[in-house]
Amino acid sequence: MTGFEMFWPLVAHVFLVFCLYALLVLRRSQVVRSGKVERIAFRENLAEPEESRVVNRSIANQFELPILFYAVSILLYITQADNLVAVVLAWFFVATRCAHAYVHVFGNRLHLRRPLFGLGFAALFALWVWLVAWMAFS
Structure with missing residues (x-):
């Protein structure tokens, strides 16, 4: 490995989180404009409509298992164990997180998630x- 290849999957995952936040803002704005809920409902986190609640939950998912991904990626880099296989696995993990978020937010089909x-x-x-x-073996 020549540089920062191990960090590009982390950057991609961060972009996914930013996209989910943008979608959350959009969906919350839509439900407020449609009259489904008052803006105050989001401050108290009460009775959030499904349209935005599913996005909010998807964002929360990005701060659960991916925390271990960030840790291992940084440790792999620090220990110089970030080879091609590790980078491919990291990209694969991020791809599954993107697909998981897409399925979660646009239909929430558990048999795919x-x-x-x-x-x-x-x-x-x-x-x-x-x-x-x-x-162990170095």
Whole structure:
């Protein structure tokens, strides 16, 4: 590896989070304009309509499992264990997070979300196994 290849998947994931926040603002604005809910409902987080609640929950999902992704990516870089396989696994993890968020926000079909989560989980687990193996045998 020659530079910062391990960090580009992190940047892509951050962009996903920013896009989800933009979608949340858009959807909340739409439900307020349509009269479905008063603006105050968001301050108190009461009775948020499904249109925006699903986006809000998808954002929360991006701060759960991905925290381990950020940690392992940085550790792989620091320990110089960020090889091509690690970078590919990182991109695969981010791709599954993007697909998972898309399915969650645009239809919320659990039969699609579950395997996407599982694939991302497996990629993340493989990144941690690689880090542990690298540290154990270096």
